[in-house]
Amino acid sequence: MKRLWTVLVLLLLLLAGCSSSSDESGAMDGEALYKKSCLACHGEDLKGTSGPAVLNMKNKYSEEEVLNIINNGVRMMPGKLLSEEEAQIVTEWLMEK
Structure with missing residues (x-):
């Protein structure tokens, strides 16, 4: 019985570790996406x-x-630098700035 509880606890810890690491690597916020794809041309201070x-x-x-x-570009700015989902996240972030 003690061995069963030990296995269950270890299994739960393993599953908890897997789910949290995938969330951290997969999710990006608007600021992080901006820094990755937009900062070089539009500046860190957005100026x-x-x-x-x-x-x-x-x-x-x-x-x-x-x-x-963001999706289609304009003048010298190319489009399609971000996925549609990323573009939506950056748009919402920029609208708050």
Whole structure:
């Protein structure tokens, strides 16, 4: 009986470890995605470098327009740098800045 409890506890610990590690590696927030794909052109402070500033986007564009720009690009900015899901996450993050 003691051996059965030990096996069950070890199994639960193993399953808990597997589920938490996959969540951490798979999920990215808007800021992390921005830093990965947008920071080089739009700057760490969102004030722009080789690309334009992306501060106060909600005052300039609708969420749909920002998502369209990220997905399809505009002028010198290429589209499709992010998956559709990632683009949605970055759009929502930018709309808060």
